[in-house]
Amino acid sequence: AQSVAQPEDQVNVAEGNPLTVKCTYSVSGNPYLFWYVQYPNRGLQFLLKYITGDNLVKGSYGFEAEFNKSQTSFHLKKPSALVSDSALYFCAVRGGNQGGKLIFGQGTELSVKP
Amino acid sequence: DAGVTQSPTHLIKTRGQQVTLRCSPKSGHDTVSWYQQALGQGPQFIFQYYEEEERQRGNFPDRFSGHQFPNYSSELNVNALLLGDSALYLCASSLGGALYTEAFFGQGTRLTVV
Numbered sequence: 110a111q112s113v114a115q116p117e118d119q120v121n122v123a124e125g126n127p128l129t130v131k132c133t134y135s136v137s138g139n140p141y142l143f144w145y146v147q148y149p150n151r152g153l154q155f156l157l158k159y160i161t162g163d164n165l166v167k168g169s170y171g172f173e174a175e176f177n178k179s180q181t182s183f184h185l186k187k188p189s190a191l192v193s194d195s196a197l198y199f200c201a202v203r204g205g206n207q208g209g210k211l212i213f214g215q216g217t218e219l220s221v222k223p
Numbered sequence: 224d225a226g227v228t229q230s231p232t233h234l235i236k237t238r239g240q241q242v243t244l245r246c247s248p249k250s251g252h253d254t255v256s257w258y259q260q261a262l263g264q265g266p267q268f269i270f271q272y273y274e275e276e277e278r279q280r281g282n283f284p285d286r287f288s289g290h291q292f293p294n295y296s297s298e299l300n301v302n303a304l305l306l307g308d309s310a311l312y313l314c315a316s317s318l319g320g321a322l323y324t325e326a327f328f329g330q331g332t333r334l335t336v337v
Contacts, residue, residue, distance in 0.1 A: 113265075141322045141323050143325060143326075145328070150330075150333075151330055151331070152227070152229075152313055152328035152329050152330040152331045153266070153313065153315075153328040154328070155325045155326070155327060155328075158323070158325055160323040199265055199266070201265075203322045204322065208271075208278070208279045209254070209256070209271055209278070209279055209317075209320055209322060210256065210268040210271065210279055210281060211256075211258075211266070211268065211315075211326060212268070213265030213266050213267075214265055215263075215264060215265050216263075216264070216265050
């Protein structure tokens with residue numbers, strides 16, 4: 110069965126420092142991987158996706174993610190965190206024989222302190 | 224571009240009642256998916272509609288049903304509401320059925336069952 114794991118419920122970072130939000134996945138066949146961000150009482154906002162090709166993908170607001178097939182990981186990164194990056198981040202996967210549905214992780218709360 | 228719009232934003236219902244939630248997809252999108260997000264969890268796939276047909280369904284009981292109209296807008300209906308149905312219901316739209324296309328989410332409908 111397909112699944113996504115976000116091993117950290119919360120990540121704390123000082124403003125200006127690099128940040129990493131971890132994601133690992135399990136899917137049969139080629140994965141299509143996505144990162145979304147959710148601000149309080151709001152829907153999900155698309156950040157970036159990996160389909161094929163270059164393992165480092167760049168997305169909105171300076172975020173990027175690194176796909177690692179051998180480790181089945183898709184970690185979200187940003188070189189320099191902003192206080193405004195504080196939000197809930199979700200990793201999601203499509204693929205295998207699961208059709209078009211997105212399988213989401215449990216989410217990681219990112220807190221960036223000044 | 225209006226993006227994905229959902230109505231209402233908040234709703235309070237009594238156990239046993241029925242509820243209808245509405246969604247208008249992003250302009251140009253023809254596929255609508257519904258997700259349930261319980262507090263502190265990632266979104267869970269309910270079902271997806273394409274060309275007015277339910278194309279895929281998640282592990283939700285038959286009390287959850289939906290519809291897609293010719294203009295691609297969609298409704299989610301939940302019958303015989305349970306306390307456990309309290310959640311944020313998210314609508315997502317996308318174009319066609321390609322697995323690599325990102326889904327765009329609305330702001331959600333917060334349903335509270337009392």
